[in-house]
Amino acid sequence: MGRAPCCxxxxxxxxxxxxxxxxxxxSYVQLNGIGGNWIALPQKAGLNRCGKSCRLRWLNxxxxxxxxxxxxxxxxxxxxxxxxSIGSRWSIIASxxxxxxxxxxxxxxxxKLKKKAMAASSSGAAFAAPATPALSPAxxxxxxxxxxxxxxxxxxxxxxxxxxxxxxxxxxxxxxxxAPVPAVAHLDGACWPAAAALDxxxxxxxxxxxxxxxxxxxxxxxxxxxxxxxxxxxxxxxxAEIWGAAxxxxxxxxxxLCNRLT
DNA sequence: AAGATGTACAACCGCCACAGT
DNA sequence: CACTGTGGCGGTTGTACATCT
Numbered sequence: 001m002g003r004a005p006c007c008x009x010x011x012x013x014x015x016x017x018x019x020x021x022x023x024x025x026x027s028y029v030q031l032n033g034i035g036g037n038w039i040a041l042p043q044k045a046g047l048n049r050c051g052k053s054c055r056l057r058w059l060n061x062x063x064x065x066x067x068x069x070x071x072x073x074x075x076x077x078x079x080x081x082x083x084x085s086i087g088s089r090w091s092i093i094a095s096x097x098x099x100x101x102x103x104x105x106x107x108x109x110x111x112k113l114k115k116k117a118m119a120a121s122s123s124g125a126a127f128a129a130p131a132t133p134a135l136s137p138a139x140x141x142x143x144x145x146x147x148x149x150x151x152x153x154x155x156x157x158x159x160x161x162x163x164x165x166x167x168x169x170x171x172x173x174x175x176x177x178x179a180p181v182p183a184v185a186h187l188d189g190a191c192w193p194a195a196a197a198l199d200x201x202x203x204x205x206x207x208x209x210x211x212x213x214x215x216x217x218x219x220x221x222x223x224x225x226x227x228x229x230x231x232x233x234x235x236x237x238x239x240a241e242i243w244g245a246a247x248x249x250x251x252x253x254x255x256x257l258c259n260r261l262t
Numbered sequence: 263a264a265g266a267t268g269t270a271c272a273a274c275c276g277c278c279a280c281a282g283t
Numbered sequence: 284c285a286c287t288g289t290g291g292c293g294g295t296t297g298t299a300c301a302t303c304t
Contacts, residue, residue, distance in 0.1 A: 015297090036289095088293065089293085
């Protein structure tokens with residue numbers, strides 16, 4: 001027997017929000033806050049909506065300082081770089097783009113950016129918007145060996161397969177909260193080149209601009225450098241493979257990386 | 263002009279993790 | 284320790300609008 005739904009779908013309104021509903025929710029939240037319980041909020045706010053629907057509406061559209069559309073080249077590059085490395089973990093990607101929401105980034109990727117990246121890839125051109133100081137095409141190259149022009153950002157590649165939710169970075173979590181450390185620690189000699197990706201990828205993605213609390217910030221405030229490196233080798237498997245392929249013999253490529261986070 | 267098709271994006275769905283009891 | 288409620292997440296769907304034929 002499955003769980004009871006969070007609300008009675010037959011009795012609550014569904015579909016697009018009206019301006020009146022938006023205003024009702026906005027004014028309630030601004031006046032009273034969320035109150036720590038989205039499920040109870042609609043009743044308190046006098047809205048005939050599911051709590052989850054209210055939460056989504058607030059987080060994605062009504063919250064202050066939300067940006068819609070008008071993605072910059074820099075944002076394109078950040079999304080693409082992170083997607084290539086960590087896959088469809090939209091909440092993490094969105095958390096590095098001020099004013100953007102995971103839903104918005106996800107939609108943007110699925111409808112526009114993915115096609116752009118694939119088109120660039122199929123044409124043989126680098127997916128590279130005009131260079132920016134923070135992340136120019138040249139600087140995002142991870143040219144790693146004399147034989148191979150292995151470049152981060154050179155072509156669209158399928159991202160890692162989706163992972164199960166791991167609660168990596170909760171948007172409301174304090175910065176000191178540590179991300180869970182994978183149960184399988186594999187920072188052995190063979191895997192080490194992969195871990196070094198952290199030192200390259202994160203600065204390429206904007207360095208202190210995007211990770212003002214240090215690179216450990218990417219992992220939710222991690223302060224331990226060794227743990228950061230272990231995590232990086234799990235969370236950036238594509239980049240890890242690039243580094244691994246460059247650093248070891250082709251048939252000595254570190255196997256496995258992290259298949260699971262927990 | 264009208265129907266078909268494509269695109270963009272808001273919203274929903276179902277699952278998982280976690281905290282509280 | 285098991286159970287329950289809730290928040291959060293990514294995948295998917297629905298629909299309005301634009302473009303094409």
